[in-house]
Amino acid sequence: MSFKRPRGTADILSEDQPYWSHVYATGRRVAGQFGYSRIDTPTFEDTSLFQRGVGDATDIVQKEMYSFQDQGDNPLTLRPEGTASVCRAYIENGFQSGPQPVRMFYMAPMFRYERPQAGRWRQHHQFGVEAIGDQSPEIDAEVIELGWKYIADLGIHGVKLRVNNLGDPEGRADYISDLDQYFTERIDQLAKIDRDRLQRAPLRVLDSKVEETQQLADNAPKSIDYIGGETKDHWEALLMLLDNLKTIYPEFSYDVDHRLVRGLDYYNRTVFEYEPSNAGSQGTLLAGGRYDPLIGILGGQETPGIGFGSGIERMILEMKKQEVMVAQPAGPEIVVVALGDAGVAAAGLATALRAVDISTVLAPKRSMKAQMRYANNQNAANVVILGDREVENGVASVKSLTEGGDQSEVALDAAAIAAHVRYTKNQ
RNA sequence: GUGGGCGUAGUGAAGAGGUUAUCACGCUAGGUUGUGGCCCUGGAGACGAGGGUUCAAUUCCCUCCGCUCACCCCA
Structure with a gap:
């Protein structure tokens, strides 16, 4: 036969375009309602931006990046996610000298070398927002609310929020060592895959899909028991703000889930995910969290930030599953x-x-x-x-x-x- | 990277070790000299690739490739 599209990529045909238009329009509109303005960053960046920003030890950097050298031998990488680029742009363009926080959103393709499956592509698209330069819990709640409004306005129902607090880097060592100890004492009850996880990333044992591990994880030490001082105040204020959202948005609800962790290194404190209650295996529609250390890691002056990314293909999958009607284009007059x-x-x-x-x-x-x-x-x-x-x-x-x-x-x-x-x- | 399922016209399906591979939808031409949808008649269009078994393979076997689902991981 002749040419085929590369594995994990898609032709978005005219029959699907109404969904894409709806998602793009909704994202733009909701972001605008919250005062976020659009930023477009390059499709590729210096490879080291992601090594430093996403984390050298993460799977994304270790095995999923589309990296190449250009004719000038510059190491470049097709962006696997949006946050590192936006933070780079924040630093490079001197946004810290303007009014804070800086509220931005993006809609762009992302690239990861993975085996495709339902809800996962090698090229996928994300709508994401970042609010940089404000550490107050109000901005956490704002980003979470924006995500909720986006999903709701798309016409998707039955989605639940899960939140957790990972604490700050300083305090996390204690937590991880206690967690490590907890699981190590029970290592004979862990499946092989979770023993490996325990070696590589103890936190990830918490969100294991192995049922026996899940039961153990329920009784494992919780990160929110290890936070104190300002971090704790921040967390408690956030929960009150979330309770407030419930009174405004009737369908909104959340669970504190101490097993929620994230796969990228830069997160601290607040992490959250939106997932349909009947979700399949790649069910997370929108996920994000606070990344206060990131700007510093990337060479800027310490600046707090929070944001989320959401997969457009997954949103459309869910819209189809829920039979959300979207406007069809009219024929010619x-x-x-x-x-x-x-x-x-x-x-x-x-x-x-x-x-x-x-x-x-x-x-x-x-x-x-x-x-x-x-x-x-x-x-x-x-x-x-x-x-x-x-x-x-x-x-x-x-x-x-x-x-x-x-x-x-x-x-x-x-x-x-x-x-x-x-x-x-x-x- | 690991494991399961699947590869027949554009799409969805059927099929048999042996002349011309079937059906539906779609496409196209006509029935209607210049009027769409419904109906009728015709036409074009397919066995993923390579190897093996056999007198004969699209059918059985193997390998590869591709698709798909799941794991890992993640949006």
Whole structure:
């Protein structure tokens, strides 16, 4: 055979475009409602940005990056996620000198070399937001609320929020060592996969999919028991703000889930995920958290930040599952059907109609029957029939394609035809 | 990286070790000399690749490739 698209990529065909338009429009609108403005960063960045930002030890950096060298031997990587790039842009463009916090959103393709499966692609798209330069719990709640409104406005129901607090880097060592000890004492009850996890990333044992491990994890030490002082105040204030959201959004609800951890190194304190209650294996629709250390790690001055990323493909999957209706694009207002020697006149008429903002498509030059069928398949509102007869008389036959639509002769003039179809449309 | 399932026209399916591989939808031409949808008749279009077994393989076997689901991980 011939060429095929690379594994894990998709052609987004016209039948799916209404979903994409809906998601993009909703993202833009909701972000705007919260005062977030759009930022577009390059599709590729220096490889070291992600090594430092996402974390050298993470799976994303270890085995999932699309890295390459360009002709100048520069090590570059197709972006696997959005936060590192936005923070780089924040530092590089001197945003810290402007009013804080800086609220930004992005919609862009992300690239990860993984085995594709339901809800997972090598090229996928994310809508994400970042609020940088504010450490108050109010901004945590704002980002969480924005995520909720986005999902709700997409028309998706039955989604639950899970939140946790990972504490701060200083205090986390104590927690991880206690957690390590807890699981090590019970290592004979752990599946092999979880023993490996315990070696690599003790926190990840908490969100294991192995049922026996889950039971152990329920009774494991909790990160929220290891936070204190300002971190604890922040956490308790956030929970009150979330309770407040419940009174505004009737469907909103959340669970504190001490087993919620994240796979990227930069998170601290607040982490959260939105997931449908009946989710499949790749069910997380939107996930994020606070990343106060990140800007510093990337060489900027210490600046707090919080944000989320959400997979557009997963949103669309869920919308289809829940049979969310999206607006379908209308067909052209006019399909011009040309007969005999009227081809040139028909093309000229189509041009004139578009010039007066009537969407117009020229039918392929075939039999009249075929042209009519074409117009019907295009979902056209009207056909304009132009044959030798009409051209001779200086008229065009305009026919509505609605059921029992009538046909009348109109002067062969774009303005007159435009007026006619606009008039009948409003009847 | 690991494991399961699956590869037949554009799509969805059926099929048999042996002349021309079947059906539906879609596409296309006509029935209707210039009128779409419904109906009728025709046409184009497919066995993923390589190897093996066999007189004969699209069918059985193997390998590869691809798709898909799950794990790992993540949006």
